[in-house]
Amino acid sequence: ASADIPIMVNDCSGKMGRAVAEAVVEAGLQLVPFCLTGPGLQQNVIHVKDVHIHVHEASEKEVILDKVIEMYPGVIIADYTLPSAVNDNAEFYIRRGIPFVMGTTGGDRERLVKSVSDSGVYAVIAPQMGKQVVAFQAAMEIMAEEFPGAFAGYKLKVTESHQSSKVDTSGTARAIVASFNKLGVSFEDKEIEMVRNPQEQISKMGVPEEHLKGHAFHTYSLTSPDGMVSFKFEHNVCGRSIYAQGTVDAALFLARKVQEKATKKVYNMIDVLRGGSMR
Numbered sequence: 516a517s518a519d520i521p522i523m524v525n526d527c528s529g530k531m532g533r534a535v536a537e538a539v540v541e542a543g544l545q546l547v548p549f550c551l552t553g554p555g556l557q558q559n560v561i562h563v564k565d566v567h568i569h570v571h572e573a574s575e576k577e578v579i580l581d582k583v584i585e586m587y588p589g590v591i592i593a594d595y596t597l598p599s600a601v602n603d604n605a606e607f608y609i610r611r612g613i614p615f616v617m618g619t620t621g622g623d624r625e626r627l628v629k630s631v632s633d634s635g636v637y638a639v640i641a642p643q644m645g646k647q648v649v650a651f652q653a654a655m656e657i658m659a660e661e662f663p664g665a666f667a668g669y670k671l672k673v674t675e676s677h678q679s680s681k682v683d684t685s686g687t688a689r690a691i692v693a694s695f696n697k698l699g700v701s702f703e704d705k706e707i708e709m710v711r712n713p714q715e716q717i718s719k720m721g722v723p724e725e726h727l728k729g730h731a732f733h734t735y736s737l738t739s740p741d742g743m744v745s746f747k748f749e750h751n752v753c754g755r756s757i758y759a760q761g762t763v764d765a766a767l768f769l770a771r772k773v774q775e776k777a778t779k780k781v782y783n784m785i786d787v788l789r790g791g792s793m794r
């Protein structure tokens with residue numbers, strides 16, 4: 516039963532890590548009461564719902580993982596750390612033979628996929644764990660493949676709003692733009708309008724004030740050359756629960772693949788979506 520699958524979340528004291536840890540408990544899965552954090556440990560124990568999690572610096576990772584493997588056989592790791600930790604963490608999990616869900620963005624992605632592929636360890640790697648957002652992204656890609664040029668001559672306007680700490684353009688917006696390009700729309704990534712000013716986020720994008728520190732609002736508007744037709748696609752995410760829930764689904768999917776001894780080892784969120792509901 517899925518309730519028997521232990522999930523270790525690194526780092527439960529980070530923003531995404533905490534959201535994932537909460538989703539793990541809410542889904543009725545077993546949250547491993549140990550986690551690894553970056554340098555500058557703030558708290559030795561943190562509480563996620565009823566679970567007391569012992570937090571250890573990454574410098575202790577070997578000892579902690581020995582303990583976790585012994586106490587929680589079949590453990591799956593969910594990693595939400597920092598771009599600078601992606602490759603080292605992945606290679607560490609691989610050395611220990613532990614399947615993992617890599618939600619952390621950045622790092623050397625090519626090296627990441629290669630190290631997993633070469634190892635025979637199972638992993639889901641996805642910079643966007645929001646299942647429904649990934650499904651929308653895939654649908655746009657399918658539309659572009661099926662009907663190239665269908666929107667030729669249309670004018671596109673893309674606006675994306677995220678918490679002001681996000682410095683780069685949204686990778687999801689860039690992926691959608693690539694599909695619009697195939698549909699015949701001429702548009703460059705640098706034309707994507709990034710909204711990072713809180714005042715503008717409220718007045719222009721309609722972001723609720725309590726979500727200024729964690730949201731992803733995207734609008735894609737298309738207008739026909741004669742101005743007589745318009746299309747608008749929008750996906751507005753508040754908070755982090757969509758990614759946390761997607762991560763739980765990815766972990767359940769991975770547990771099934773391990774159990775089935777599947778030949779394919781590296782997966783993304785489209786594979787998880789194709790796997791159907793796991794709960």
Ligand code: NAD
Binds near residue numbers: 531595598641643644
């Ligand atoms: P955060 O700064 O709140 O948390 C990161 C935590 O990682 C910190 O507590 C830090 O101490 C810890 N850390 C650093 N190095 C570590 C190491 N070697 N081992 C263990 N812990 C380590 O950041 P966040 O907002 O939680 O975001 C984390 C990552 O998740 C980012 O890369 C972000 O882009 C990504 N993210 C992905 C998705 C998705 O859908 N895949 C969604 C949201 C965020």
